Amino acid sequence: MASDRPALGVIIVTYRSADVIGACLASLRAATGVALHVVVVDNASPDDTVEAIRAAVPDLMGAVQAGQEGIALIEAGTNGGFAAGVNLGLARLAANPGLERFWLLNPDCVVPPETPHLLATHDPGPKGAAMIAHRVVYGDDPDKIQIDGGVIDRRTGITRNLNQFAPATSPAPDPSRIDFVTGASLVATRAFVEQAGPMAEDYFLYYEEVDWALRRGELPISFCEGAVVRHVAGTAIGSQRMGSVASPFSQYFKHRARAMFLRRHFPTGLIGGAAWSLAKAAQLAANGYRAEAGALLRGFFGMGPPEQVLSALSPDARAKIGR
Structure with missing residues (x-):
């Protein structure tokens, strides 16, 4: 009805x-x-x-x-x-x-x-x-x-x-x-x-x-x-929540996607995007978040995910991202 x-x-x-x-x-x-x-x-x-x-x-x-x-x-x-x-x-x-x-x-x-x-x-x-x-x-x-x-x-x-x-x-x-x-x-x-x-x-x-x-x-x-x-953010993939730092999984995919987005829509922003990534990774590492910093850099600069991120992906998800 x-x-x-x-x-x-x-x-x-x-x-x-x-x-x-x-x-x-x-x-x-x-x-x-x-x-x-x-x-x-x-x-x-x-x-x-x-x-x-x-x-x-x-x-x-x-x-x-x-x-x-x-x-x-x-x-x-x-x-x-x-x-x-x-x-x-x-x-x-x-x-x-x-x-x-x-x-x-x-x-x-x-x-x-x-x-x-x-x-x-x-x-x-x-x-x-x-x-x-x-x-x-x-x-x-x-x-x-x-x-x-x-x-x-x-x-x-x-x-x-x-x-x-x-x-x-x-x-x-x-x-x-x-x-x-x-x-x-x-x-x-x-x-x-x-x-x-x-x-x-x-x-x-x-x-x-x-x-x-x-x-x-x-x-x-x-x-x-x-x-x-x-x-309630970050329940499945560790996105940033109030008072926390995003997980390496979240860092990798977010900044991988940001680089893809810039190449697709604002390619002139890739230089500024790279500079921001380096500065942010240095800040994270200085505060003891080395795994998160490494995942951010690997994501933005087109490298494969770190092992702890890769191991969390199913075989079909790995195939989807070409890994």
Whole structure:
């Protein structure tokens, strides 16, 4: 039966997410005033992620395949990286002509019940929107903003989070300042997806959403005030969290992706990007983070991952990055 509630497609890509996916799905099931079409794509998790998904939604029946609201699971069977998982979910949801917005959501996010409705009904104005940004706060300190949208330093490829660490009561940013929306919680419109195509899969991790945003043409980025998502960063791959340094795994792939991004979009920034990498690695090493410093340099300068990173990758993931 068709719903008179606004519809929103949701794509969640999981990998080693057994400890967080249950809370994420429970928060979505508590959403009010919206019809959610959720696709969870598991990238061949070696832990109990798939079992945790099924336990969280014991009535999982794959309703999304039939164009109905509900939750569906796609087991990718391989770890092709974040964008590959997104693209699988996006293809499934885009086949439903009733969906005009697609929400990329990390499994380590928890969503207040009113946020999905706000994202589904947000009016971006007469120009429409490519992406809809919104406030993401720290899961372990929800009174502090993690990101209100991001900006890119074209001289180095470094990205910066708008309003990071500011109080969660701070005013929203001017949407014209936003260069990209974090992949942890990003709403893309059908108009944008049809124009830009799928996410680039060769980054494997990081910068996919930054690259995607630069393919939006004249479509602007909008900001949905009032919509908030709580994000516990770094649960699977060791991304930087408050008061911590990103793991060697995260350092390698983030700066590998940054170099790829610069070559693709701002090649003149490679010199500044190299200088920044050397300085940052020296800072990390001076503070005792030698493994992290080495991983950063190997990633940016196109070398293979260090052994501790390589050993954490499955054979299919190694093949994906050419190692």
